[in-house]
Amino acid sequence: MVVHPSLSEDALDRLFHALADTTRRNIVARLMGGEHATVSSLASRYEMSFAAVQKxxxxxxxxxxxxxxxxxxxxxxxxxxxxxxRARVLLAQLEQLWSARFSQLDAILAEPSRRTP
Amino acid sequence: MVVHPSLSEDALDRLFHALADTTRRNIVARLMGGEHATVSSLASRYEMSFAAVQKxxxxxxxxxxxxxxxxxxxxxxxxxxxxxxRARVLLAQLEQLWSARFSQLDAILAEPSRRTP
DNA sequence: CAAATATACAACCATATGGTTGTACATCCT
DNA sequence: AGGATGTACAACCATATGGTTGTATATTTG
Known part of the structure; x- marks a missing residue:
């Protein structure tokens, strides 16, 4: 099985920070969509300098x-x-914490009625 | 069915930015985990001022x-x-773009052999 | 009522961020 | 060789960020 090394807090900071910008999310979308991309070809798509896109x-x-x-x-x-x-998995884990809040109560409520001893 | 209003780019910026900080992710984890929390009770957990946690x-x-x-x-x-x-769904969509890159090729390769006309 | 607690908010500071322009260097093309 | 193209990087600037301290306002409690 393939090991999924988890990310350091610092790496997570960088990961979410990278996603916290419209231009960068747009670049990611282009790349995931398969657009052939050099830095220049990316830069030509945006209304900012080459250096800005480079950054x-x-x-x-x-x-x-x-x-x-x-x-x-x-x-x-x-x-x-x-x-x-990896970012998505972290979010899913946080959501999982939420649902876990109720699982024990759910189990109790779902239990077939049994008189308290 | 419940409508899931999608977020503006600005809202997404704020959302990912909020997640791009270790302390804030930790707070979110506590809250999703069901910890009863006032601003003060949260602040007491971190080595920074009340005002910082408040921010x-x-x-x-x-x-x-x-x-x-x-x-x-x-x-x-x-x-x-x-x-x-919502953040998780956006990431899933970006991943989906990636897998979609190959689906057409996959379909062609999966097609039963048929001579080109 | 007075003291203590919980929050809000302003002012300030150092550093990071997102943008710019300019310069240098490597590679491609004629 | 020499010009054009692609990239890297530094310097600079305005604003945002993450932290601080201090002050003001509600609310609870003795």
């Missing part, structure tokens, strides 16, 4: 949401769905 | 992850799992 990509890379692969003078940027999944 | 709670509230309910001089803080679910 956004660096933030995504630091969060592990994206990888860069040199190819000649270009850098191909690819999405990393596993990191996205 | 963290305000950020969580602004992101919709938490609600405050006045009760005498106290404010009861409760977790809102629906907002957590």
């Amino acid at each position: 956004h990509v660096a933030v995504l890379e630091g969060a592990g949401l994206v990888t860069k692969h040199p190819q000649g003078r270009e850098r191909i940027v690819r999405g990393n769905p596993e990191q996205l999944a | 963290h709670v305000a950020v969580l509230e602004g992101a919709g992850l938490v609600t405050k309910h006045p009760q005498g001089r106290e404010r009861i803080v409760r977790g809102n799992p629906e907002q957590l679910a």
Whole structure:
């Protein structure tokens, strides 16, 4: 089985911070959707400087949401769905805490009626 | 059926930003886990000032992850799992984009062999 | 009523963030 | 070789963030 190393608090900070920006979420969506992307081709899609987009990509890379692969003078940027999944799993675990609040009470209520001893 | 209003980009920014801090994720975990919480009781758990925790709670509230309910001089803080679910759904959608990249190719490969006309 | 408690909020500070422009360097193309 | 293209990176700026302390206002309690 494949081991899913859990992320440090610091890595989680970077991961959610990377997702907390419209432009960066948009870039992630493009990449996950399979758009062939160099830093330049990404930059051409947004109303901001090349350097600004470059910084956004660096933030995504630091969060592990994206990888860069040199190819000649270009850098191909690819999405990393596993990191996205780790963030999703953490949220699911937090939700699980919520539902766990009631599971014991549910069990008691679901129990076939039995007089208290 | 219950309608799930989708969030604005701005709301998503606030939502992920709220999650991008260890202390705030910890607060969310406590609340989802059912810990009875006033702002003070939360503040007592962390090595920072009351005002600092108060600000963290305000950020969580602004992101919709938490609600405050006045009760005498106290404010009861409760977790809102629906907002957590909205963030999770967005991540799942991004992951879905990734898997959709291959579905068409998969379909072609899975098709019973048929000579090109 | 007076003291203690819970919260709110303003002012302040250091650092981070998101943007800009400019410069340097590597690679591709004619 | 030399110009054009793609990337990296530094310096700078305005604003946001995460923390502090201090003050004000409600509410509970003795």
